[in-house]
Amino acid sequence: MHLQEILRGLMAEQATGGSFMALLFPITLMFIVIYFMMIRPQQKEMRRHQDMMANLKKGDEVVTKGGIIGKVANVSGQTVSIEVSRDVKLRVLKGQVAGLYNESQEATSSASTSAPERK
Numbered sequence: 001m002h003l004q005e006i007l008r009g010l011m012a013e014q015a016t017g018g019s020f021m022a023l024l025f026p027i028t029l030m031f032i033v034i035y036f037m038m039i040r041p042q043q044k045e046m047r048r049h050q051d052m053m054a055n056l057k058k059g060d061e062v063v064t065k066g067g068i069i070g071k072v073a074n075v076s077g078q079t080v081s082i083e084v085s086r087d088v089k090l091r092v093l094k095g096q097v098a099g100l101y102n103e104s105q106e107a108t109s110s111a112s113t114s115a116p117e118r119k
Helices: 002-054 105-115
Strands: 063-064 069-076 079-085 090-094 097-100
Touching: 002 097, 063 079
Parallel strands: none
Antiparallel strands: 063 069, 063 097, 069 079, 079 090
């Protein structure tokens, strides 16, 4: 009788172990989907932004996170001097440069986001 109880206990453990594996699979699948949908694209964008900041050079037209547009006058260490007007230069941290500014991109994006004309 003692042996039968041990066998029943082992069979019960196997049954619960199977249900644990059934729960583990969807959770693992969910983490994989989250990685490819959220984490990986964010890492790629961060890497692209770091490469852009490392390659800033005099004459590049940039936009800051605050929306200031200007040309790079000087890059030194962690700061960038941006000329926003003739003889007007702002010194900003490299990390505050949002990206390169392209006037043609602005024209196409504003045209696509504007409301359609009424006839």
